[in-house]
Amino acid sequence: xxxxxxxxxxxxxxxxxxxxxxxxxxxxxxxxxxxxxxxxxxxxxxxxxxxxxxxxxxxxxxxxxxxxxxxxxxxxxxxxxxxxxxxxxxxxxxxxxxxxxxxxxxxxxxx
Numbered sequence: 508x509x510x511x512x513x514x515x516x517x518x519x520x521x522x523x524x525x526x527x528x529x530x531x532x533x534x535x536x537x538x539x540x541x542x543x544x545x546x547x548x549x550x551x552x553x554x555x556x557x558x559x560x561x562x563x564x565x566x567x568x569x570x571x572x573x574x575x576x577x578x579x580x581x582x583x584x585x586x587x588x589x590x591x592x593x594x595x596x597x598x599x600x601x602x603x604x605x606x607x608x609x610x611x612x613x614x615x616x617x618x
Contacts, residue, residue, distance in 0.1 A: 510591040517580045528585040538578045545571035 508516070521528055529537070548571060549558045552564040583590045609615055 510594070512588060513588070514584055517577060518584050521584075523599065528581055531582060531585060534578055534582050534585070538575065538582065541571055541574045541578055545575060559568055 528534070545568065548564055548567045549557050552568070558564065580590060582588075605617070
């Protein structure tokens with residue numbers, strides 16, 4: 508599925524099941540909440556914290572990433588932003604800024 512198709516699929520879902528998009532401010536708050544939930548699971552799997560009971564942490568991480576992506580696409584759709592353009596612009600910006608920086612970072616290259 509292309510990014511454009513993802514954006515359309517989520518728009519169709521919102522129109523069929525969600526009635527309408529939440530406001531941009533509400534969706535930003537929801538996005539922040541979902542990132543917090545992802546952080547909690549990563550802290551418990553890769554950090555010093557643990558779960559109170561046995562859970563499939565990797566599955567929970569996958570669910571939260573899906574939730575984050577869903578809300579991010581909602582924000583893009585309601586603000587008429589092409590997510591593919593955002594990603595390509597970000598990659599171009601990072602390439603121009605970081606094309607040599609990481610290669611010269613001794614912390615990354617073990618040199």
